[in-house]
Amino acid sequence: MPDNEHGTADYGERFREACGHAKEASSSLRRSIEELIPPGFIEHRRAARREMLLALRSLLDAAIERGDKRTTG
Numbered sequence: 001m002p003d004n005e006h007g008t009a010d011y012g013e014r015f016r017e018a019c020g021h022a023k024e025a026s027s028s029l030r031r032s033i034e035e036l037i038p039p040g041f042i043e044h045r046r047a048a049r050r051e052m053l054l055a056l057r058s059l060l061d062a063a064i065e066r067g068d069k070r071t072t073g
Contacts, residue, residue, distance in 0.1 A: 034042070
């Protein structure tokens with residue numbers, strides 16, 4: 001890394017390098033964890049997350065409807 005006039009490396013370049021290392025570490029950690037967890041768990045977790053999001057959507061839709069009824073009713 002080239003030094004600037006103050007004798008320190010360019011901050012932006014160091015930041016990009018650090019981000020690259022963090023991204024690689026994150027990917028490596030994720031792969032390691034995925035090797036420990038059975039595939040069935042991952043599938044069920046995804047399905048459960050989807051169901052939770054659908055439930056939340058339902059709750060928000062009901063709240064919006066109540067709000068609409070108050071303003072028009």
